[in-house]
Amino acid sequence: MRLIAHDVIVELGSTRILDGLSFTLKSGTITAVRGPSGSGKTTLLGAIAGSVPIESGTIDWCDGDQAIPVPAGAVAWVPQGGNALGARTTLDNVLVAALSTGISDTAALRRSIQCLQRVDIAPRKRNDADTLSGGEQQRLSFARALALDRPLVLADEPTAGLDRANAENVVALLRSLRSRSAIVVATHDQHLIAACDVVVDLARGA
Numbered sequence: 494m495r496l497i498a499h500d501v502i503v504e505l506g507s508t509r510i511l512d513g514l515s516f517t518l519k520s521g522t523i524t525a526v527r528g529p530s531g532s533g534k535t536t537l538l539g540a541i542a543g544s545v546p547i548e549s550g551t552i553d554w555c556d557g558d559q560a561i562p563v564p565a566g567a568v569a570w571v572p573q574g575g576n577a578l579g580a581r582t583t584l585d586n587v588l589v590a591a592l593s594t595g596i597s598d599t600a601a602l603r604r605s606i607q608c609l610q611r612v613d614i615a616p617r618k619r620n621d622a623d624t625l626s627g628g629e630q631q632r633l634s635f636a637r638a639l640a641l642d643r644p645l646v647l648a649d650e651p652t653a654g655l656d657r658a659n660a661e662n663v664v665a666l667l668r669s670l671r672s673r674s675a676i677v678v679a680t681h682d683q684h685l686i687a688a689c690d691v692v693v694d695l696a697r698g699a
């Protein structure tokens with residue numbers, strides 16, 4: 494799978510946020526989108542995911558000879574600061590994602606436990622998500638993304654606010670996901686950038 498962006502322009506209100514971006518992402522790679530605060534990193538992830546409308550240009554999902562708009566069902570989004578339902582258990586949070594893929598209840602439970610083990614928070618599975626630490630919540634977001642099992646993973650500042658050990662865990666997790674997905678991270682973190690295969694530099698949306 495390749496994702497090809499050509500001359501992408503995004504305007505929000507009267508401001509041009511992305512100004513003619515072109516790049517290619519490939520399955521099996523981790524791409525870092527790097528740039529100063531306000532340069533448009535989150536906006537770019539949103540444009541790829543389809544949640545931010547594009548003024549002009551194209552973002553195509555290419556599988557074999559076919560080029561189509563990025564299917565909503567292809568994207569797993571790991572938002573900055575996590576996306577847990579705080580008053581539900583850690584397991585429920587992952588289960589919701591697993592069940593949304595259409596697998597059976599039994600398979601969803603099995604997959605959810607595996608995903609929690611993979612991010613090393615299975616011992617907290619019965620605890621409400623809002624009792625998890627910041628690092629654990631970040632890992633829970635990844636567990637949800639893993640449970641969705643999608644070919645494109647978009648992670649917004651996945652190591653922000655984490656100590657070095659937790660940030661290293663996230664980097665290891667991203668690298669292990671790489672074999673099955675294309676991964677894009679918006680980040681300022683030099684350690685994470687060093688672990689990526691491709692770096693897209695953004696400055697004032699270009």
Ligand SMILES: Nc1ncnc2c1ncn2[C@@H]1O[C@H](COP(=O)(O)OP(=O)(O)OP(=O)(O)O)[C@@H](O)[C@H]1O
Nearest residue numbers: 505506508510528529530531532533534535536537
């Ligand atoms: N809905 C909106 N309407 C107008 N401007 C917006 C809107 N959303 C974002 N912006 C502006 O677009 C620019 C890019 O924002 P974006 O969040 O993509 O930057 P970023 O590089 O991810 O920043 P950070 O590193 O601080 O998270 C910023 O100047 C922001 O204020």
